[in-house]
Amino acid sequence: MTPAGNRSDKTQVTRALLALREQILSGQFAAGERMSELPLVERLGVSRTPLRLALVALEHEGLLDRLPGGGYTVREFTVTEIADAIELRGVLEGTAARLAAERGIGRRELRAMSELNDEILRLINTDGDYVTRYVDLNERFHARLIKLAGSVQLERMWSGIAALPFAGPSALLLTEPKLSESWPILRVAQRQHASMLDAITQRQGARAESVGREHARIALTNLDLLLRERETFQRMPGGSLVLLPGGAADDHS
Amino acid sequence: MTPAGNRSDKTQVTRALLALREQILSGQFAAGERMSELPLVERLGVSRTPLRLALVALEHEGLLDRLPGGGYTVREFTVTEIADAIELRGVLEGTAARLAAERGIGRRELRAMSELNDEILRLINTDGDYVTRYVDLNERFHARLIKLAGSVQLERMWSGIAALPFAGPSALLLTEPKLSESWPILRVAQRQHASMLDAITQRQGARAESVGREHARIALTNLDLLLRERETFQRMPGGSLVLLPGGAADDHS
DNA sequence: CCAAAGATGTTTGTATGCAACCCCGTCGCT
DNA sequence: AGCGACGGGGTTGCATACAAACATCTTTGG
Numbered sequence: 001m002t003p004a005g006n007r008s009d010k011t012q013v014t015r016a017l018l019a020l021r022e023q024i025l026s027g028q029f030a031a032g033e034r035m036s037e038l039p040l041v042e043r044l045g046v047s048r049t050p051l052r053l054a055l056v057a058l059e060h061e062g063l064l065d066r067l068p069g070g071g072y073t074v075r076e077f078t079v080t081e082i083a084d085a086i087e088l089r090g091v092l093e094g095t096a097a098r099l100a101a102e103r104g105i106g107r108r109e110l111r112a113m114s115e116l117n118d119e120i121l122r123l124i125n126t127d128g129d130y131v132t133r134y135v136d137l138n139e140r141f142h143a144r145l146i147k148l149a150g151s152v153q154l155e156r157m158w159s160g161i162a163a164l165p166f167a168g169p170s171a172l173l174l175t176e177p178k179l180s181e182s183w184p185i186l187r188v189a190q191r192q193h194a195s196m197l198d199a200i201t202q203r204q205g206a207r208a209e210s211v212g213r214e215h216a217r218i219a220l221t222n223l224d225l226l227l228r229e230r231e232t233f234q235r236m237p238g239g240s241l242v243l244l245p246g247g248a249a250d251d252h253s
Numbered sequence: 254m255t256p257a258g259n260r261s262d263k264t265q266v267t268r269a270l271l272a273l274r275e276q277i278l279s280g281q282f283a284a285g286e287r288m289s290e291l292p293l294v295e296r297l298g299v300s301r302t303p304l305r306l307a308l309v310a311l312e313h314e315g316l317l318d319r320l321p322g323g324g325y326t327v328r329e330f331t332v333t334e335i336a337d338a339i340e341l342r343g344v345l346e347g348t349a350a351r352l353a354a355e356r357g358i359g360r361r362e363l364r365a366m367s368e369l370n371d372e373i374l375r376l377i378n379t380d381g382d383y384v385t386r387y388v389d390l391n392e393r394f395h396a397r398l399i400k401l402a403g404s405v406q407l408e409r410m411w412s413g414i415a416a417l418p419f420a421g422p423s424a425l426l427l428t429e430p431k432l433s434e435s436w437p438i439l440r441v442a443q444r445q446h447a448s449m450l451d452a453i454t455q456r457q458g459a460r461a462e463s464v465g466r467e468h469a470r471i472a473l474t475n476l477d478l479l480l481r482e483r484e485t486f487q488r489m490p491g492g493s494l495v496l497l498p499g500g501a502a503d504d505h506s
Numbered sequence: 507c508c509a510a511a512g513a514t515g516t517t518t519g520t521a522t523g524c525a526a527c528c529c530c531g532t533c534g535c536t
Numbered sequence: 537a538g539c540g541a542c543g544g545g546g547t548t549g550c551a552t553a554c555a556a557a558c559a560t561c562t563t564t565g566g
Contacts, residue, residue, distance in 0.1 A: 036517070037517080038516085038517080046550085047551045048518090048550095049550055053306075056309060056310075069557095069559095081405060081406065084406055085406045088348070088410070091345075151334070151337040152337075153315075153334065154337065156413075160410065167406075289547065300520060300522075301520095302519080302521065302522090305548095305549095322528070323547070508566090509566085510566100511564085513561090513563090514559100515558105515560085515561100516557105516560100518556090519554105519555080520553105520554085520555075521553090522554100524551085524552100525551100526548090526549075528547080529545095529546090531545105532541100533541090534541085535541095536537100
């Protein structure tokens with residue numbers, strides 16, 4: 001859904017959309033602050049007409065909230081919301097896997113996904129900075145998984161939620177500093193990919209679904225780990241939009 | 254999501270949105286036909302600016318498809334897509350029920366839903382034309398169910414899919430002619446509502462989820478019944494948007 | 507001194523004019 | 537005769553001017 005622009009659109013609304021999203025995610029707007037059109041116009045260098053289209057797109061995307069008197073604010077996400085979004089992504093991916101299993105999938109497609117996953121396996125057996133490549137492969141795997149179900153609606157819903165900051169399939173990957181902690185997790189994830197493919201191949205719908213769900217919950221673990229290091233967290237794109245649990249408790253629960 | 258307008262907006266974009274949606278659902282546009290802005294402007298009596306906002310809203314809603322060169326067409330739905338959408342609504346409602354069960358729900362809310370469902374029970378024990386009232390009660394029950402989970406994302410996704418023609422909780426109710434056939438179905442549905450509430454009360458997440466899913470599948474049955482009477486089908490709002498299975502086969506499968 | 511009405515600035519909503527684009531047919535040149 | 541280019545109609549994209557809603561602060565009258 002209006003994820004970016006089609007093609008390499010040079011249209012003003014795309015320009016505004018991209019710029020705005022980036023500025024929002026990098027925390028250049030305070031959480032409850034009212035975003036009026038005129039300031040944005042001069043900030044982004046587009047006129048009001050395309051700007052408004054970009055704004056409704058971002059509202060649809062869930063990054064902006066329309067406030068009563070008109071105007072927008074950047075949406076603030078609680079940790080619970082993020083966890084819910086991840087759980088929901090798991091539900092959707094599980095459903096995709098189940099439907100794929102029930103309906104049967106061509107060997108070509110399964111083969112392609114297997115190869116993607118094999119490449120992931122080779123990658124995490126390597127030493128070195130493979131994060132970028134891993135993210136790419138992982139996203140491709142998940143995107144294809146969703147398409148396996150062959151349902152437009154499912155795809156739409158998934159795109160809607162996976163575009164949310166922190167809810168995407170590779171959103172919470174630990175970056176450099178703590179890579180040691182994330183290494184075993186990636187292995188588990190790769191294994192789950194394989195299990196899903198196997199379940200789909202053998203048309204075991206229930207198994208495919210539950211593995212799909214559990215797989216997404218890996219992100220919950222990563223979320224927990226990340227929350228232990230608030231500074232790192234805040235620096236990640238979109239980090240400033242997250243309302244961290246208040247100073248009290250929750251740090252040693 | 255941009256379901257109707259907030260408040261009783263007299264704004265032009267709302268006017269355009271409502272009028273357009275109604276005209277689309279009543280089949281006043283051919284399926285693949287290109288909808289250009291200028292004709293719509295004089296048809297709806299609003300200028301291009303609010304019209305375009307209404308168009309993107311309908312695109313987000315899934316009723317319109319943007320076509321490559323610009324402009325829109327009304328979206329055409331296959332029977333399979335409708336079935337998928339219903340299945341997905343079941344997945345979401347099942348998830349809502351499961352989350353509600355897992356997280357626990359206040360008695361007040363459960364009580365309220367029980368009363369709604371009791372009223373449905375009394376209603377279907379009555380003779381007479383209760384369709385309108387049933388639809389109202391049923392929609393309220395489902396809306397509350399979704400809210401029980403307490404997840405904004407889930408609610409958003411559900412609204413998105415329940416707004417689709419034929420995918421809403423009461424969308425495929427058989428109208429007057431065949432009421433006799435739908436009567437026992439309503440009884441089953443009411444019972445499933447009760448089971449869901451019971452499961453939630455007893456915090457039986459898995460049960461709540463599976464009942465929620467199965468409950469939505471009632472709509473699949475109704476869909477089947479409706480497809481036996483194409484004329485009736487075509488007359489329902491949005492009926493003309495559905496691409497019926499080609500003349501061959503499928504009538505006696 | 508307080509209250510109410512009005513003026514003023516700021517905001518969003520709407521209309522419209524202009525420019526760029528695309529499809530397509532036709533005309534001219536080779 | 538074929539191929540290419542030019543131009544016309546129609547369409548969308550964009551910018552801007554204007555109107556209406558809203559808020560605020562001031563000013564004036566009691």
